[in-house]
Amino acid sequence: MSPSKKTLSQATIRAMVDRSHERIDNWKHLHELLETMRDSGWIFRGVSSPKHYLLPSIGREAVYGPYKRAQEESLFREFRNRAIGLISDPRFDDWDWLGYAQHIGVPTRLLDWSVSPLVAAYFALESSTDSDRVIYAVQYSQYVHEVDHRNISPFENTKEGRFTAPLAFDRIRAQRGIFTIHPTPTKIFNPKGLKSFLIPSDQVKDFQRRLFKYGIDHWHIYPDAQGLGQQLAWQFKNKVGLGSVFMSK
Numbered sequence: 001m002s003p004s005k006k007t008l009s010q011a012t013i014r015a016m017v018d019r020s021h022e023r024i025d026n027w028k029h030l031h032e033l034l035e036t037m038r039d040s041g042w043i044f045r046g047v048s049s050p051k052h053y054l055l056p057s058i059g060r061e062a063v064y065g066p067y068k069r070a071q072e073e074s075l076f077r078e079f080r081n082r083a084i085g086l087i088s089d090p091r092f093d094d095w096d097w098l099g100y101a102q103h104i105g106v107p108t109r110l111l112d113w114s115v116s117p118l119v120a121a122y123f124a125l126e127s128s129t130d131s132d133r134v135i136y137a138v139q140y141s142q143y144v145h146e147v148d149h150r151n152i153s154p155f156e157n158t159k160e161g162r163f164t165a166p167l168a169f170d171r172i173r174a175q176r177g178i179f180t181i182h183p184t185p186t187k188i189f190n191p192k193g194l195k196s197f198l199i200p201s202d203q204v205k206d207f208q209r210r211l212f213k214y215g216i217d218h219w220h221i222y223p224d225a226q227g228l229g230q231q232l233a234w235q236f237k238n239k240v241g242l243g244s245v246f247m248s249k
């Protein structure tokens with residue numbers, strides 16, 4: 001990040017991000033834009049509202065109250081102590097534990113990304129909120145460099161950067177996940193080269209159905225029993241792909 005960006009206020013960054021969204025007219029338009037990013041060095045993140053900026057969950061003070069690093073580290077230790085029975089891999093270090101915490105919803109200083117734009121689109125479209133959606137994209141190979149996560153604690157690391165998610169989890173493998181880490185989690189991540197694509201709310205249902213046709217659905221993203229249940233519930237509600245069910249009398 002350039003020195004000038006470090007001095008920008010959070011309100012200024014929010015305004016810059018709001019102005020930067022490129023509106024997606026339809027499914028074809030999205031693919032045309034993705035075709036301009038065929039280099040494999042891109043990562044993508046989908047969010048369910050333009051007001052969901054690139055802010056790590058632990059730093060969302062409107063949700064969790066004033067951020068305190070001591071509380072963040074204490075929460076991490078509490079998670080690790082409780083979750084030890086869920087993971088038997090002795091190779092797990094604090095970075096892996098932090099990735100696992102983020103993966104299951106514990107507030108952390110990480111942000112989830114995917115190397116797949118369709119997976120990011122799924123997360124942008126997943127909720128039923130009546131709002132526009134956003135897909136963020138950044139060329140990590142050029143602008144978001146890998147951090148030294150084997151010789152330093154994630155809480156002592158002072159650089160924004162990326163690290164590969166531990167592949168011990170089915171969901172992370174299915175989502176082709178990768179993380180970025182943010183030493184100051186109350187600051188919006190606004191790397192050089194960041195792109196953002198806005199999907200209007202009136203396009204959401206159409207995009208959801210198209211993702212389903214591509215095989216990017218609940219059961220793909222969450223390849224477990226819960227994912228199967230969510231998938232069948234969505235199909236039943238939206239009358240998609242269950243012809244034999246609706247022929248029943």
